[in-house]
Amino acid sequence: MAYHYQELSRSIIIAAKKGSRDDFNRIVERYQRPIYGFVNKMTHSPTETEDLTQEIFLKLYLNIKKYDPERRFSSWLFTIARRIVIDYFRKKGRNKELFIIDDPENYFEPSIDPPNMGDKIDIQEAFLNLKPRYQRVLFLRYWKGESYRSISRKSHLSLNTVKTYIRRGKKELRRKLPD
Missing domain, CATH: 1.10.10.10 (Winged helix-like DNA-binding domain superfamily/Winged helix DNA-binding domain)
Structure with missing residues (x-):
């Protein structure tokens, strides 16, 4: 199922970047469902998905000041999400060599x-x-x-x-x- 959402206005993202908790909460509200769906497609586990989604938004909160407003916010956020999921599987030892050839x-x-x-x-x-x-x-x-x-x-x-x-x-x- 594809999620359709619009990019948040730059003013909301910039305000969150400057420390506005209300605007950061708007970001979470807007992207929580798409991030959850994205992570769940990879984990197929509600518990893992919830934990990773929380970790993604924590990482976002800690790093939002690094966001470059010239880039698409959603692309930046989903890159954070992908990296966290990949790191999670690597730490759990569930990743396999990328080029396993079995047929x-x-x-x-x-x-x-x-x-x-x-x-x-x-x-x-x-x-x-x-x-x-x-x-x-x-x-x-x-x-x-x-x-x-x-x-x-x-x-x-x-x-x-x-x-x-x-x-x-x-x-x-x-x-x-x-x-």
């Missing part, structure tokens, strides 16, 4: 052999810059270990679309990584 449909190429990938931070940054549809299927496949069929059911996508998104996402990820 030929993954389109393995020697150039993406994990030992040659470089720093994990580069992978994470590249991952965060992928299109959300590619992030979602790659996350489910490689971090949560879901099968293609399971991803297809959970994402309401055809099996072929899932395979295509995984292939394109990996290709885009390779392109974004330093040589």
Whole structure:
């Protein structure tokens, strides 16, 4: 389910940035549901989702002064959310190597052999810059270990679309990584 919401006015965000709790509460009210939905798609656990959503808004509160008003606020907030979720799974030990190859449909190429990938931070940054549809299927496949069929059911996508998104996402990820 896609959430449709409008960006908050710059004046509300700037006031929150200057310390207005009322305006910060408006931000939370506006984005709480979309952030919750975004996190829940990755965790599939109401308890984890609630905890991570609270952590995201705490991080936002502590870092809102760093927000650059020239950028889209929602993009900045969702980047914070993605990073917190990825860190959470890494700390829990639930992440798997990004390029686990278990069948030929993954389109393995020697150039993406994990030992040659470089720093994990580069992978994470590249991952965060992928299109959300590619992030979602790659996350489910490689971090949560879901099968293609399971991803297809959970994402309401055809099996072929899932395979295509995984292939394109990996290709885009390779392109974004330093040589």
